[in-house]
Amino acid sequence: MKKSIALIAALAASFSLAAFAADDQAKSARKAANDAYKAEKEACKPMKGDEHKNCMKEAKAKHGQAIAEAKAMKKESKSKTGSATSGSSTTSK
Numbered sequence: 001m002k003k004s005i006a007l008i009a010a011l012a013a014s015f016s017l018a019a020f021a022a023d024d025q026a027k028s029a030r031k032a033a034n035d036a037y038k039a040e041k042e043a044c045k046p047m048k049g050d051e052h053k054n055c056m057k058e059a060k061a062k063h064g065q066a067i068a069e070a071k072a073m074k075k076e077s078k079s080k081t082g083s084a085t086s087g088s089s090t091t092s093k
Contacts, residue, residue: 026074033066 040059047055 023074023077026070026077029070029073030067033063033070036066037063 037059040062041056044052044055044059
């Protein structure tokens, strides 16, 4: 009984650590997207008129795509850790 409780505790700890690592990866991807967006906006500042508008649209589109990828990464990591934890709970019964 004590061994199974220790095993369950160890599994829970490992899955929670994996979730934190995945969240960190998603957070760093989001931060990189935001930093790149700021840099691209700065690059657009000296431009005028349509050139400026097009530059800003491109920067915003790239940022949106990068944020969507970061969200997908976070969602994927949560589904992996969620399925892994639900799988371990059925084996411990």
